Amino acid sequence: GAVVSQHPSWVICKSGTSVKIECRSLDFQATTMFWYRQFPKQSLMLMATSNEGSKATYEQGVEKDKFLINHASLTLSTLTVTSAHPEDSSFYICSATSLAGTSEQYFGPGTRLTVT
Amino acid sequence: GENVEQHPSTLSVQEGDSAVIKCTYSDSASNYFPWYKQELGKGPQLIIDIRSNVGEKKDQRIAVTLNKTAKHFSLHITETQPEDSAVYFCAARVTGGFKTIFGAGTRLFVKA
Numbered sequence: 001g002a003v004v005s006q007h008p009s010w011v012i013c014k015s016g017t018s019v020k021i022e023c024r025s026l027d028f029q030a031t032t033m034f035w036y037r038q039f040p041k042q043s044l045m046l047m048a049t050s051n052e053g054s055k056a057t058y059e060q061g062v063e064k065d066k067f068l069i070n071h072a073s074l075t076l077s078t079l080t081v082t083s084a085h086p087e088d089s090s091f092y093i094c095s096a097t098s099l100a101g102t103s104e105q106y107f108g109p110g111t112r113l114t115v116t
Numbered sequence: 117g118e119n120v121e122q123h124p125s126t127l128s129v130q131e132g133d134s135a136v137i138k139c140t141y142s143d144s145a146s147n148y149f150p151w152y153k154q155e156l157g158k159g160p161q162l163i164i165d166i167r168s169n170v171g172e173k174k175d176q177r178i179a180v181t182l183n184k185t186a187k188h189f190s191l192h193i194t195e196t197q198p199e200d201s202a203v204y205f206c207a208a209r210v211t212g213g214f215k216t217i218f219g220a221g222t223r224l225f226v227k228a
Contacts, residue, residue: 004159006159034216041221041223042220042221043205043218043219043220043221044160044205044218046215046216049215093159093160095159104150104162104165105150105162105216106162107152107159107160107161107162108159109159110157110158110159112157
């Protein structure tokens with residue numbers, strides 16, 4: 001089946017620093033990648049949708065200057081949390097859909113970010 | 117926009133019993149309804165899905181039903197096992213796009 005990886009799986013950073021999370025589709029080309037945020041015991045909240053080679057579409061309330069998304073290729077999207085603060089601590093999950101155009105979304109394993 | 121409600125939030129069953137999780141959606145244009153299982157510290161994993169042109173789908177111990185008229189869809193797990201313990205999310209796909217709206221999740225506990 002289609003596999004999506006994320007790196008790192010967990011990261012701890014200090015307030016004010018930036019951290020980059022990578023999302024890769026390992027065995028398929030992803031036309032669209034999604035970034036979600038999940039707080040403990042809560043559902044997934046869509047942050048943004050990105051298509052290869054174009055600017056990401058952010059959901060209402062998500063700061064595009066704080067959460068920078070780059071989708072440089074059909075297999076890689078990155079999320080950079082800039083000037084991180086403790087309230088940015090969360091579980092970040094990416095997902096991808098394939099070029100084949102099926103409806104299935106394949107999720108990555110998630111990245112746990114802790115900002116101290 | 118689309119809104120997905122999921123019940124119950126927590127479900128505890130004895131091993132071997134059945135578990136049923138119910139969801140409702142608001143946008144009649146939604147036509148794809150996946151179910152995900154999420155284990156602690158991991159990303160969601162698709163376990164079964166159903167499209168709007170189908171009323172029921174089964175895969176071994178897991179089945180999903182869809183009532184388009186009532187905008188209800190349900191997940192049924194039979195002969196539950198301890199490894200079924202996880203959080204389950206229903207979702208609905210908005211037609212014309214890839215935006216998937218998730219329910220709040222159901223935490224399933226299967227007691228041995």
